[in-house]
Amino acid sequence: MMASDGMLSLSWNNHKATFCHILSTLREKERYTDVTLACEGKFYPVHKLVLSTCSEYFENVFEHTPCKHPVVVLKDIKCADIEALLSYMYDGVVSVLQQDLARLIKAAELLQIKGLAVPDEPPLKEHNKKNAYPWSSRDDRSSPHPKRRRREETLTSTPQGSSVAPPESPHSSPQHHQESNQSWDHSKSLSQDQREDGIEQRVGDPVEPAVEFSSPKQEALHNQEPVDESLVKEEVIEGSEENEGERMDSRIEYGEGLGGGDSSTGGEEHGSKYSHQLDAKHPQPLHEAVVEALAGPSGMQGWLGTGELGGGFSMLEGYSEDGSQEVHPASTGPGTQQPHQMVGLNCDDSRLSRRRSIGKCHQCPFCSYSSDRKDHITIHIRTHTGEKPFLCPHCPYRAGTRSVLNNHIRVHTGEKPYACVLCPYRASHRHVLQFHILKHHK
């Protein structure tokens, strides 16, 4: 169509469809994903953009989460629902059994998924789900009902208030606070408060009373974690006893490895060994890797899981390069209404003490491993995430640490720095030399 002034208006006929398709494809390939949703032990690498577009809740969360690649642990929501909601958000459509509809809607309300959860309106009907196109509603995203949501619920701690309960307390009951929209509103309001009222004030948050901040560190923590302060607090509560001990600072860099995948193409020759990395062949390597990691008895299951330990899922917020946050194995009590929990990984202790060995204050969020060295935790976490930031310049091999890569590179360079003192033999690795000596010069 030509405009009167000679300007041409070029339209992409099926732009929306194509755009959405591409987005969906990107998710499948885990390309450019910058946030991971964790639910019932499963991990879903997705895009902040999409989540923010379809959910004001996520929008707020990300707004307060500086991390490059946060991990949002969703509690009280079934992974099936998350999958369905993701399908809805990415594809605009989702099929759901009638019997599961109520539950799905509830989850959508918790997460404030546009089109599925309409605060002021009655729960959507099925047809809504099918037709609603996330994108279509996004425009009003700001308008929807900010105020409404904003309704303050200072009552952060609900009767269940088990937030104070020990980690072991099984408040996992998924229903605890999802039951009503209010609960949703509640959480929402909290986050908004934080954002609008200022993060610092969180400390004074009503919830606070229940929480015992034993050390200044915690405050620091708060400052660092603008997001859902209430959540953090609760976490703190439970973990408070181990302020120094259980808190950990760890970071996961999903960056290249997980989301990017560009370079991840490599490793194929290494076979399945590296498949967990981001091989195109394994669209969800991260999931698998992490799930595996979680499988362990003492692993994340306890943590994220189930309520045995954590009583519901907690949010591991921000295991990212940028943001380290604290993770408290003990998730918030059921008292909280937030669909997720933010868990910080920062070990504020570090600030207080620069010494490395003051006890193992860094805990791996995925397993029972702990270390007094944050850097070691960082590396360790890569074993769970599959992240291997160090690429071999000669082959697709990727390593989790520089040292490992350097060792590997010797296979290409033929360098054999380890010489036998008893003969001309040289080995590329110390182990090899030791074996040689034992075998030939014993």
Add this chain to the structure above:
DNA sequence: CAGCAGGGGGCGT
């Protein structure tokens, strides 16, 4: 033989 995971020392910022 190659790689992985964990621990420790050292260094620069």
Add this chain to the structure above:
DNA sequence: CGCCCCCTGCTGG
């Protein structure tokens, strides 16, 4: 604090 490097124990092909 983060990174690098080294060492050790272990595993799998």
